[in-house]
Amino acid sequence: MRTSSILILCCLLSWNHLFSQTAVLKGVILDENNQPVVNANISALDTGTQSDSSGFYLLELPAGIGIEVTVSHIGFKNVIFKTFLKPGETLEFHPVLKAQMEQIGQVTIRSRTDLSLTGIVNIDPETVRTLPGANAGVENLLKTLPGVSSNNELSTQYNVRGGNYDENLVYVNGIEVYRPFLVRSGQQEGLSFVNPDLVRNLHFSAGGFQAKYGDKLSSVLDIEYRRPTDFRASLDAGLLGVNAAAEGVSKSGKLSALGGIRYRNHSLLVQARETETNFEPLFADAQLNLIYSFSRKLELSFLGNAAINDYRYQPLTRQTNFGTLDEPLALLVHYNGREKDLYQTHFGAVKASYLASENYTAHFTASAYNSREQEYYDIVAQYRLGKVNMEIGGRDFGKVEFAEGVGAQLTHARNKLNALFINIEHTGELKVNADHFNYGIKYSHEDIRDRIREYEIVDSAGFSVRPPLPDFRNHQPYEPYDAPLVPFTSIRAFNETGIDRLQAFAQWSRRTTWNDHEIFFNAGIRSHSWSIASEEEHSKTQTVWSPRGQFAIKPLWKTDMVFRISGGIYQQPPFYRELRNFSGALNPEVEAQRALHLVAGHEYSFNMFQRPFKLTSEVYYKDLYNVNPYTLENVRIRYAANNNAEAYAYGMDLRLNGEFVPGTQSWFSFGYLKTEENIEDRGFIARPTDQRLKFGLLFQDYVPSIPDMRMYLNLVYNTGLPGGSPSYADPYLYQSRLPDYKRADLGLAYLLKNENSEKTFFKDSFFREISVGLEIFNIFDNQNSITNTFVRDVYSKTLYSVPNYLTPRVFNVKIGVKL
Known part of the structure; x- marks a missing residue:
């Protein structure tokens, strides 16, 4: 979801690794239509992570050794590559996954994001x-x-x-x-x-x-x-x-x-x-x-x-x-x-x-x-x-x-x-298993x-047209109308208004x-x-x-x-x-x-x-x-x-x-x-x-x-x-x-x-x-x-x-x- 993407994105520009013995691999995973791939698996050795709703991922890896990294997702071909990172190094890699259909009997499984399920x-x-x-x-x-x-x-x-x-x-x-x-x-x-x-x-x-x-x-x-x-x-x-x-x-x-x-x-x-x-x-x-x-x-x-x-x-x-x-x-x-x-x-x-x-x-x-x-x-x-x-x-x-x-x-x-609007808001997202x-x-x-x-x-034709009031009948110019002249429409008001609102939501x-x-x-x-x-x-x-x-x-x-x-x-x-x-x-x-x-x-x-x-x-x-x-x-x-x-x-x-x-x-x-x-x-x-x-x-x-x-x-x-x-x-x-x-x-x-x-x-x-x-x-x-x-x-x-x-x-x- 968007909330998780913001925070995993803040990992993308991570802290200084100058004195550490680890390195960082990060990037965004896209499909062939340049759309983000959600929940793609990025794995290496005994560690791994998943891409968020914007396709972004960040994976911390041991430095100084050659490592094989695999990017996988149901419905896409795997991307496998090797990397060697120095201590404190940050490498950006943006893989593009190509679609494939995996046959199980007569059933076709294809990748699908939450957007289709939620009607977005x-x-x-x-x-x-x-x-x-x-x-x-x-x-x-x-x-x-x-x-x-x-x-x-x-x-x-x-x-x-x-x-x-x-x-x-x-x-x-x-x-x-x-x-x-x-x-x-x-x-x-x-x-x-x-x-x-x-x-x-x-x-x-x-x-x-x-x-x-x-x-x-x-x-x-x-x-x-x-x-x-x-x-x-x-x-x-x-x-x-x-x-x-x-x-x-x-x-x-x-x-x-x-x-x-x-x-x-x-x-x-x-x-x-x-x-x-x-x-x-x-x-x-x-x-x-x-x-x-x-x-x-x-x-x-x-x-x-x-x-x-x-x-x-x-x-x-x-x-x-x-x-x-x-x-x-x-x-x-x-x-x-x-x-x-x-x-x-x-x-x-x-x-x-x-x-x-x-x-x-x-x-x-x-x-x-x-x-x-x-x-x-x-x-x-x-x-x-x-x-x-x-x-x-x-x-x-x-x-x-x-x-x-x-x-x-x-x-x-x-x-x-x-008009002046001031808003203060706190939102949160919690994941517990599924x-x-x-x-x-x-x-x-x-x-x-x-x-x-x-x-x-x-x-x-020289006659002031009166406003269209429900009880008014205007027969000018055939019959004189001796009421005072008034505008056809007129609005005059001054409003000073303050509105305070408190909103809250919770969803599962x-x-x-x-x-x-x-x-x-x-x-x-x-x-x-x-x-x-x-x-x-x-x-x-x-x-x-x-x-x-x-x-x-x-x-x-x-x-x-x-x-x-x-x-x-x-x-x-x-x-x-x-x-x-x-x-x-x-x-x-x-x-x-x-x-x-x-x-x-x-x-x-x-x-x-x-x-x-x-x-x-x-x-x-x-x-x-x-x-x-x-x-x-x-x-x-x-x-x-x-x-x-x-x-x-x-x-x-x-x-x-x-x-x-x-x-x-x-x-x-x-x-x-x-x-x-x-x-x-x-x-x-x-x-x-x-x-x-x-x-x-x-x-x-x-x-x-x-x-x-x-x-x-x-x-x-x-x-x-x-x-x-x-x-x-x-x-x-x-x-x-x-x-x-x-x-x-x-x-x-x-x-x-x-x-x-x-x-x-x-x-x-x-x-x-x-x-x-x-x-x-x-x-x-x-x-x-x-x-x-x-x-x-x-x-x-x-x-x-x-x-x-x-x-x-x-x-x-x-x-x-x-x-």
């Missing part, structure tokens, strides 16, 4: 780095998996099996990470926390996860950064930004460092949209991961991140054509004003790992996260809604020639938020200061055999207590308990299959945003949302075209209660701050992955989902994330005659989400959906040099790898929309929904080098 999806980080996408990164690849959906290529947010963006856990090196609060649209987000250039292992669970993970309702993304063994560096540059990373170790081997900087600019994507703008974004971050080994038992690590998203946006004009061939319409808008948003986040964590014995590991972690955010904008939009001239060849073709509605809109905001025990306790303090000042004024797992069948058990429980203090009042302390369990079996069959079932009670205590209602007021009495998870899964590994493939299928059901309803507009979530709903979600996920092309990994995924909610016993309606059908394809290929020419295709098709109605509308009266989301991104890359290059021009270059590439985003130029703008024609009293389109076809060029 393991993804090759190199695929993350090569997959094309308008917002490249880990989240871009997740969107190709079944059960994971997003209808916005400018956003790194994703929803899983009917949940929303706030229901996903993200860990880096076992430390929970966060994202900004105030982001309203995908084009404002910039960069996610995870830097794909630093990733070593990427694990993902879409539900039914273990108790050692936190209290969220939907998913877990567990990232582990690389552990440097020598100096490496890389640089990738393109029209959308620049990424650089470097890593290395000290001469003593005690200190290792891994770092990266990123710069992202969405101008190419945003300025290709229908709104003509002056767009000046600055999205940049820097990350650093340091590890220092004091001895073979104790190491200290640091993970730090500083990010700035400076978003400056000045819209000028917009024309959106919509309607039908019989009645083509257009919305023409002229803007005045600008928007300036700033999101500055800083994160730091210190983690100490102590190997008390070969069977017990302890970790102590302290982390802090600070986010300073502001949204300032004043934008006046003057619009005309009318019919479009469709006379082909005419001078006015495509122009609005007859206005059916005119008006103006003023939007204003002065929003500021300052039994593994994990436990942890964590204290968190959250201090949030939030000021909301925003309003919207809508004018149509066992991997054994039963009648020669391999079986796996896991059972655990979490507790979460919290209290909320604000200026007005202090809430009572609330406590929830979450029992969880898993069972898996790999039958001793000729066919390689795994069956598993998992579930439990998953509870999500409210975060700050879930405490704030539509008007900005805080409700500290909001309770935890609860969900009963039941997940049944099956894996079938087989050979096709003499190459390995795997078919993974899961069916799931989630029964949710104490649900906190919300509205979703672009990526902005606003909660009712009231546990007045119940909901359910069920569906099926399928994924077929393997070597469709020899030497490459590709997959096809399919998901079916239905999720509905019942608010205040008014009946069940679709939730905002009711993504009925989802298809995803990740395909990699190369030209047989030119193997250095690679192709990467990322294709996603999602049926339309609910969201085609005004955000202020009663969801029980409006259940219209957005159009289906269809997108395909293509990447082409040519390796000018790799480590085995024979090209004479770059043969003497000190670069390990040089590549150039071309990316085509939205290659079929589909017009996908994320929301609708609603414009009223005062004469006919018709409310038109005008789609807000996402990015069209865009081209990008890239160049990458590695040292």
